[in-house]
Amino acid sequence: xxxxxxxxxxxxxxxxxxxxxxxxIPELMRGVGKGMGEFKKGIKEGHEVLAEDDExxxxxxxxxxxxxxxxxxxxxxxxxxxxxxxxxx
Numbered sequence: 001x002x003x004x005x006x007x008x009x010x011x012x013x014x015x016x017x018x019x020x021x022x023x024x025i026p027e028l029m030r031g032v033g034k035g036m037g038e039f040k041k042g043i044k045e046g047h048e049v050l051a052e053d054d055e056x057x058x059x060x061x062x063x064x065x066x067x068x069x070x071x072x073x074x075x076x077x078x079x080x081x082x083x084x085x086x087x088x089x
Contacts, residue, residue, distance in 0.1 A: 020028060 017025070
């Protein structure tokens with residue numbers, strides 16, 4: 001026996017009809033629909049922000065890697081200049 005059966009849905013709909021009346025229900029449903037639309041819009045914007053953050057993290061990682069390579073090249077150039085100076089002596 002499941003926790004939620006079709007009879008529960010029918011009882012719920014009857015209670016809602018009794019509480020709000022037939023004229024208020026369409027307004028309530030419109031409000032629920034607008035709320036769901038705003039929720040979906042917020043979720044989509046959240047995913048876009050996360051994607052932008054991920055892209056920025058990738059760019060920063062690439063920049064750090066390039067900085068390390070630049071440092072290595074500078075050290076190698078200095079070593080090369082030192083070797084040339086030693087050879088010239």
